[in-house]
Amino acid sequence: MNETKKRNGSKDREAAQEAHYDELATWAETADIGPDARITKSAEPEAGRSLLEAVLGSTEAVRRAVGKPSLSARGTSPSRSLRLPADMDAQLVERAEQEHRNPSAIIRDALAQYLAKAS
Structure with a gap:
């Protein structure tokens, strides 16, 4: 069944x-788009x-x-969810803003460094 x-x-x-x-x-x-129509970039984001x-x-x-671009060579990237203490999250957000980066990228870099040292 x-x-x-x-x-x-x-x-x-x-x-x-x-x-x-x-x-x-x-x-x-x-569609009302003729063969000679030109689609150009708009000023509106x-x-x-x-x-x-x-x-x-x-x-x-x-x-x-x-979707989001894959971080893996092919297919979708696995994702993890984690909870942070409020003060650690505030530090992460502040660092991300200073470096003009995404907090996720900082977490990935930190984890990569940790795993490299742990091996």
């Missing part, structure tokens, strides 16, 4: 994805995202499609 539900769920997802691709193809073939939202249908779809 469970396997049947999984197969049916998979078929439903495939059908929904196929329907979505058909909608995108129809949009691409009927969110213009590209607005275009993606129009194509993909929602902000959530854009978020899923764009």
Whole structure:
């Protein structure tokens, strides 16, 4: 019974994805963008995202499609979640601002140094 539900769920997802691709193809073939049109960079920082939202249908779809760049050679990067004492978090945020870096990058560097010394 469970396997049947999984197969049916998979078929439903495939059908929904196929329907979505058909909608995108129809949009691409009927959009009011002529062959000589030039799409240029907008002065507004969110213009590209607005275009993606129009194509993909929602902000959530854009978020899923764009995602974050992988830190691994291929595929998605594993992620970890951790809790910090408030004072340590404040120090991390302050250091990140000073270095114009993301707190996650600082944590990755610190962990890499720790693991290199531990081996």
